[in-house]
Amino acid sequence: MESQIKKLHQQLVSKEISCTDLVQEKLNLLKQNTHNTVNSLLDSMALELASKVDTKIANGEEIGLLEGIPFGIKDVYMVQGTYTTASSDLLKNYKSSYTATAIQKLLDAGAIPLVKENCDSFGHGSSSENTIFGAVKNAINPDLVGGGSSGGSAVNVAKYFTTFSIGGDTGGSIRQPAGYNKVYGLKPTYGRISRYGLMAYASSTDCVGPIAKSIEDIRIVLNIMSGKDVRDQTTFSSEEILEESISNSSTIKTVGYFKNFIESEAISPQIKQDFLATIDKIKAKGIAVKELDFFNADILVSTYYTLAMAETASNLSRLDGTNYGARIEGENLKDTYSITRSEKFSEESKRRIVGGNQVLSQGFSDEIYLKAQNLRDQISTRFSEDFNEVDIILSPVTPANPPKIGDSLNDPLAMYLSDAYTVGFSLGELPTLTIPKGTETGLQITADKKKDEQVLQFANFLNDIL
Structure with a gap:
């Protein structure tokens, strides 16, 4: 199975390359890159x-599979002693005092962090333009957005600046930029990987996940980061996913897709045509395909953004210039908070x-927030019903191709609607993987909760037939 991690590991062990040379080469590429x-x-x-x-290898000691492998980190993760800015003006000089659990596990496995990567400020965006460091440029066409909010992470992987990167996905922030830049991006089951040390956007849907050039590299990194963490009570123990177990997709008998996604006026004719052609290829392999009814995309988007905005307002209330980040003095304390x-x-x-x-706020929470909570419960219930009928749900990642840089900033509503096909799976806490095949912005593979292995199985199957 294709794997950049395994290839580099073998080159290090055989002394074909030195780790120092490998890291320096990647650092040089990152310094010279023009994609922000x-x-x-x-x-x-x-x-x-x-x-x-290099010293360990020279001494004849064994190194682990991830030892010496260079990777990138979206700039919303704490890494002790490094700048952790969330691409924001408020935190541009903030240094972490501790390291996020997921990142620490990679460091413990010997992986080497190269870069804190550009992203939408605090994860607020779907294009990686909302950043003090300048818009991230698409890896394939620099006139287009890199996607968001993990745009820098996806572009670095696509351009081979990093072997893999760790993004963050709240409503599609790994999957959408992975699709825009033609790489693999996984949002695991909510709670499979600890969120401790990830700056919170919307705590009930925030997920840590890998972006890589192959399914096998996704599997390797996922295994390392997974597991229960006493500092994150939403986490659960999970079994290791073995390479052999994802090479056999014979257990997958039925695939479903949401017909209202495909019949939506928002979907581009080309993405619709390519998606339906993929469905025909799946049918030709003897797998049953079922059309599913689901909530309209605009209901999913409005439900998600109602809840996400409520949670981010709560989470960011701590950032007032008192304990973290920049501070602008006013005439009094209230003035200082407001101006900052x-x-x-x-x-x-x-x-x-x-x-x-x-x-x-009082007078609106019952009418809006609690209604959104109720809709979320309905969405989760509907997913449970669907997975009684199908093993996998397949969907486009986005309804349209990446916009030009500048377009999303001028039309925030269009940016929100670009998340139409990703946010529902976030609300359902489901494992979902973008693969760079099937449509111009890829395909999204989703399974029931805690069935991340099944997602990777079907991804390998699609790799073989597309």
């Missing part, structure tokens, strides 16, 4: 770790905070 993917380079740390790997937040939050972040406070 870098918030800060971790060059000193990376080269020091690489030297230790007004000046230092981006327009999109302020839009979401104001919207969130509105739906949580």
Whole structure:
């Protein structure tokens, strides 16, 4: 099975390349890149770790599969002693005092962090334009957006600047940029990987996940990061996913797709045509395909954004210039809070905070917020019913191709609607993988909760037939 991680591991073990040379080569590419993917380079740390790997190899010691493998980190994860800015003006000089659990597990496995990667500020966006470091440019066409909010992570993997990167997915922020840049991106089952040390956007849907060039690399990284964490009570123990277990898709008998996604006026004719052609190829392999009824895309988007804005308003209330980040003094304490937040939050972040406070306010919470909570329960129930009938749900990642840089900033509503096919699976807490095949922006493979292995199985099947 194709794997950049395994290839580099073999080259390191055989001394075909040195870890220091490998890391320096990637750092040089990141320094020279013109896609605005870098918030800060971790060059000193990376080269020091690489030297230790080279010493182990020279001494004849065994190294682990991830040991010496360079990777990138979306700039919303804490890594002790590094700048963790969330691509925001408020935190542009903030340094982490601890390391996120998921990242620590990769460090413990010997992986080498190279870069904190550009993204939409606090994860607020679907294009990676809402950032103080400049819009991330698409890996294939730099006139187009890189996708968001994990745009820098997806572009770095697509351009081979990193072997894999760790993104964050709240409503599609790994899957959509993976589709835009033709790489693999996984949102695992909610709770499979600890969120401790990830800056919270919407806590009930935030997920840690890998972006890579192959399914096998996704599997390797997922296994390392998974597991229960006492510092995140939503986490659960999960079994290791074996390479052999995802090479056999014979257990998958029925695939479903939501016909209202395909019949939507928002979907581009080409993506619709390509998706239906993929469905025909699946049928030709003897797998039953079933049309499913589901909530309209606009209901999914409005439900998701109601809840996400409410949660982000709550989560970002701690950022007032008192304990974290920049501070602008006013005439009194209330003035200081107001000026700091007004000046230092981006327009999109302020839009979401104001919207969130509105739906949580007295007189509106019953009518809007609790209604959205009720709809979320209905969506989750409907997913459970669907997975009694099908093993896998297949869908386009996005209804349209990536927009040009600048378009999304001028039309926030269009940016929200670009998440129409991803947010529902986030509300359902389901494992979902983008693969760079089937349509111009890829295909999205979803299974029932805790069936991440089945998602990877079907991805390998599609790789073989598409």
